[in-house]
Amino acid sequence: MGLSRILPRSRPVADEPAADELVAEVEPQPESAPHLRAVPAPEPAPAAEEQMMAKIIAFANQKGGVAKTTTTLNLGVALREMGNRILVVDLDPQGNLTMSQGMNPDAIERSMFDVLVHRVPISDVIHTVEVDIAVASIDLAGAELSLSALIGRERALEKALVEVRDRYEYILIDTPPSLGLLTINAFVAADGVIVPVQCEYLSLRGLVQLENTLAMVRENLNSKVHVEGIVPTMYDGRTLHAREAIEILEEHFGDLVYDTRIRKTVRYAEAPVKGSSVLRYDPSGPAAQAYRDLAKEVLDGAQAREHA
Ligand SMILES: Nc1ncnc2c1ncn2[C@@H]1O[C@H](COP(=O)(O)OP(=O)(O)OP(=O)(O)O)[C@@H](O)[C@H]1O
Numbered sequence: 001m002g003l004s005r006i007l008p009r010s011r012p013v014a015d016e017p018a019a020d021e022l023v024a025e026v027e028p029q030p031e032s033a034p035h036l037r038a039v040p041a042p043e044p045a046p047a048a049e050e051q052m053m054a055k056i057i058a059f060a061n062q063k064g065g066v067a068k069t070t071t072t073l074n075l076g077v078a079l080r081e082m083g084n085r086i087l088v089v090d091l092d093p094q095g096n097l098t099m100s101q102g103m104n105p106d107a108i109e110r111s112m113f114d115v116l117v118h119r120v121p122i123s124d125v126i127h128t129v130e131v132d133i134a135v136a137s138i139d140l141a142g143a144e145l146s147l148s149a150l151i152g153r154e155r156a157l158e159k160a161l162v163e164v165r166d167r168y169e170y171i172l173i174d175t176p177p178s179l180g181l182l183t184i185n186a187f188v189a190a191d192g193v194i195v196p197v198q199c200e201y202l203s204l205r206g207l208v209q210l211e212n213t214l215a216m217v218r219e220n221l222n223s224k225v226h227v228e229g230i231v232p233t234m235y236d237g238r239t240l241h242a243r244e245a246i247e248i249l250e251e252h253f254g255d256l257v258y259d260t261r262i263r264k265t266v267r268y269a270e271a272p273v274k275g276s277s278v279l280r281y282d283p284s285g286p287a288a289q290a291y292r293d294l295a296k297e298v299l300d301g302a303q304a305r306e307h308a
């Protein structure tokens, strides 16, 4: 398959944030109101001496249905539980992330479409539910076409996030199942990419194409973006096939593969019907715990790189 040639075996060291990414301190805002209300400033900014910039992570895999959206939301909520300020961004015209937090993408007035195409401030489309979420609506499907005519079309999201980057520890971007302009926007804005991979042989093959696209983005648009980690999803340890898929993944991607296995369970499909993460839907179940474990690994990985 030749996968070993395309990615380093150990996790690369993340770059320091660029000086021009530092933005002014924001006045503290009152705690955001609950469900479905647009909030101008989601959470208070930290004191000047500990001014932080969110780490931006895109969740991508051009293969559909591999748990990109499930991972974006549940990892976000798990990181929130641990005391981090989290923004999740729904960059998929399907609006599944938006729906997973109980909102109807067909009934949303302003969304990431307006942010990317009409330069509406992203804070205008942020709602606070379990985490802060910048919502998608169905018209995001037209964003690729509208953006394609604009100068700086690949940097629309990166520019939009400058406004809020000092209000969060993590900004997590859910992307559509393609490597089109929306996903490229996510790669340009991101420090790292987490790739959810279904534990099946056929799912592994698409990773080559994903890495080729990332290499192109690194060369031309964002030199720091790298694969942060690979999350094996929908794992069924009873099948030999799933175990073999993990072996192949680890053989080719080494340390990039997280130790946490997200097992196959219907809980992940049930929770979005209730407009909820699995951490709220079934807080003490193993499905919720899996994303808490993953959150710890993501935090540990970030720390290891800081001290490297
Ligand atoms: N670990 C899991 N076990 C069983 N089902 C899962 C698991 N993770 C996600 N699912 C379910 O699989 C389906 C696809 O998941 P999800 O929507 O997160 O994938 P996706 O990669 O975002 O899909 P798309 O490419 O369409 O955006 C959903 O119905 C989800 O509830």
Ligand SMILES: [Mg+2]
Pocket (backbone or CB within 6 Å): 068, 069, 070, 092, 096, 097, 174, 175, 176
């Ligand atoms: Mg999705």
